Amino acid sequence: GAGVSQSPRYKVAKRGQDVALRCDPISGHVSLFWYQQALGQGPEFLTYFQNEAQLDKSGLPSDRFFAERPEGSVSTLKIQRTQQEDSAVYLCASSARDSSSPLHFGNGTRLTVT
Amino acid sequence: AQSVTQLDSQVPVFEEAPVELRCNYSSSVSVYLFWYVQYPNQGLQLLLKYLSGSTLVKGINGFEAEFNKSQTSFHLRKPSVHISDTAEYFCAVSDGFTGNQFYFGTGTSLTVIP
Numbered sequence: 001g002a003g004v005s006q007s008p009r010y011k012v013a014k015r016g017q018d019v020a021l022r023c024d025p026i027s028g029h030v031s032l033f034w035y036q037q038a039l040g041q042g043p044e045f046l047t048y049f050q051n052e053a054q055l056d057k058s059g060l061p062s063d064r065f066f067a068e069r070p071e072g073s074v075s076t077l078k079i080q081r082t083q084q085e086d087s088a089v090y091l092c093a094s095s096a097r098d099s100s101s102p103l104h105f106g107n108g109t110r111l112t113v114t
Numbered sequence: 115a116q117s118v119t120q121l122d123s124q125v126p127v128f129e130e131a132p133v134e135l136r137c138n139y140s141s142s143v144s145v146y147l148f149w150y151v152q153y154p155n156q157g158l159q160l161l162l163k164y165l166s167g168s169t170l171v172k173g174i175n176g177f178e179a180e181f182n183k184s185q186t187s188f189h190l191r192k193p194s195v196h197i198s199d200t201a202e203y204f205c206a207v208s209d210g211f212t213g214n215q216f217y218f219g220t221g222t223s224l225t226v227i228p
Contacts, residue, residue, distance in 0.1 A: 004157070033216070042118075042204050042218035043158070056215065091157055099208035100146050100165050103216055105157030 002026075004106035006092050012112045013082045021077045021109045025094030032075050033103060034067055035091040043091055049075060082113045116140050116207050120219035127195055128227050135190040135222045137205030147188040148206040148216075149179055158204060164188065175199065200226045 005024040013019050025032050031050055035043035036059075045059040051072040060067070064083075069075040079086055089110050093103035117140045127133045139145060146165050150158040162173025169181040179190045188205060205219040 006157075035218075040221075042120075042220045045215055045217070048215065093158075099216070102148055102160045102163050103150075103158070103206075105150075105159070107155070107157045110155075 004092055004094055004104050006090075006106035006109050008109060009107065010110050010112075012114060015084060015113055016081055018078065018080045019082055019111060021079075021090050021092075021111070023075045023077070023092030023106060025073065025075070025092070026104055027073075028096070029094035029104070030097055031095045031101070032069055033093045033095075034075070034077050035093065036061075037089040037091055037108070039088075046077070046090075079111075082111075084113050087111055087113045116145070116209055116215075116217040118205050118207050118217050118219035120203075120205055120222050122222050123220065124223045124225070126225045126227055129197055130194045132193050133191065133195050133199075133224065135203050135205075135224065137188045137190065137219060139186050139188065139205075139207045139217075144209065146208045147179075147181060148208075149173065149177070149188070149190050150204045150206060150218075151175075152202040152204065152221075154201075161190070161203075195224070195226050197226050197228060199224060 007022045034046040037043045047067045048056040049069040064080045066078045089108040091108045093105045095101040119138045121136045148163045149161040152158045162171050164171045164181045172178045177192050203222045206216050208216045
């Protein structure tokens with residue numbers, strides 16, 4: 001596709017439910033990032049993939065958060081036993097190669113935990 | 115790790131007036147610098163980037179930014195703003211030494227007043 005696609009756009013979950021957020025990066029992009037953006041804040045790094053390898057997951061806030069990219073293209077961010085503090089916009093971004101390549105962002109998934 | 119400071123959380127400006135949005139980053143041997151714009155309910159869109167070379171960088175929508183290594187700054191400017199420039203603006207830095215991490219500032223909300 002022309003850009004990064006994320007689904008769903010909006011997700012409402014009851015506290016304790018598991019959710020899965022999907023990201024389709026730009027075709028051929030090697031690097032894929034997940035960010036969490038709280039209301040009125042900048043994006044906070046969660047995790048980074050180069051192809052299928054998860055090279056950095058230092059930003060994942062707890063072991064309830066898990067991300068995968070098994071074939072080096074589509075990625076899924078899973079949050080288990082959601083809590084209210086997980087409510088945020090989750091942004092996916094991809095880039096062509098290294099840190100000199102700009103990030104291309106999807107429109108995000110707004111997660112609301114009730 | 116890098117850090118990015120956007121000193122102004124909100125900037126109101128009248129239509130057709132000039133604007134400057136400030137960004138400072140923590141020092142590093144070499145950095146790549148970016149400005150992104152975010153419209154409501156959308157992802158981040160690249161405005162411009164500095165990788166190397168000329169310190170004055172021109173981007174889309176009439177924006178430009180100047181890299182100042184001695185002051186570790188990368189301020190964004192536009193000589194005459196339009197109503198359509200109302201949005202959230204984020205400064206970001208990557209240095210290639212931290213696993214391709216991009217660090218974002220907390221954002222500046224630009225409001226153009228008719």
